[in-house]
Amino acid sequence: MGISVLELTLLVWLGAVAAGVVGALTGLGGGIIIVPMLTLLFNVDMRYAIGAALVSVIGTSSGAAAAYVREGYSNIRVGTFLEVATTLGALAGAWLARLAPTSALAVVFGLFLLYSAAQTLRARRETAGLLVPDPTATRLGMNSTYPVEQGRQAYYPQRVWPPWGLMSVAGLLSGLLGIGSGALKVLAMDRIMRLPFKVSTTTSNFMIGVTAAASAGIYLTGGYIDPALAMPVMLGVLVGAALGSRILVTARAASLLVRLAVVMMALAAEMIVHGLAGRI
């Protein structure tokens, strides 16, 4: 006898709450924790896990984006422009996921989780600042302002086309692995377009829902989204993300981040080992 649907649902919901908290604390989002949790802890097939994770990613990113957009942090034109690349990537990723063996997906997932865990430990470098308006960005109406303590601060996005490469990869990984891949999106906007932190973080959030919806459609019609699994995951991650964002950032946060990163690296190693052994 296995466990009943009711028991499984409650356990999955609790796990998703925890994943939501960790996702919010590390800034990585819930999807990247949900997939290893479902596959390693609950022995759920990788494809069901990815489907459920994608649904939760749409929920958390849309919920967070709702507030950020109203407060005027997100740059809608930058987001819209780059969504072309992430959406195309996401469709390709979801298509690829239906062909690839789950063991290969697990190895790729483990490698990206390893990268993301390491990324949470690196300090982000603010590279915005005194920049000259870029002609292409100006023509595309991307120059904007964002709220700071003394009112609104102007900023000028740089190099508009080069981020398309990274954004396509971010979309591909999102569709392939069921994650938001916000880490890559933020990287492209921080380093290449040199947007202020708050603008790139919130614009990435704004784009994640659209990217995930593109591949989630393919997962839905492919029969990879089971409502009895996806719903507790989504509701749990929403609760967890709300809790996580309320936990105060204190001096202890740095040591907490290190511990979380170590746990995520262990999960990543487990995914890779299981994938290589063909047990996922």
Next chain:
Amino acid sequence: MPRGGWADEQVEQLLGWVLQLGVVLAALVGLIGGAAYLLGHGLPPYDYRSFRGEPADLRSLGGIARGVSRLDARDVAQLGVVLLLATPITRVALSALAFARQRDHTYVLVTSFVLVLLLAGLLGV
């Protein structure tokens, strides 16, 4: 230049409310469907270990709509998933409309293209 009611700031407010409403609605419908499903089927052991694929009525918009009209709990929960998927799609459609009102043709083109890609994914084209 932006015309009355469709300035960037007002569009931001509108998009924010649409996202909020979509998530709350999806969560409510999903919760109702999920709870009804658990009350009716809470006992059999689960099996997500091997992938079989969902039945046809949970895979297409038409199938889900028919299931919901029969008050099938799984289809109601799946409607929650569809509402969630529809949230960013609606947001993109509204952005396209806002850019059209602002006579920003480049972005009308860009947003419409994204919208077509999203619908193609959802309708299984």
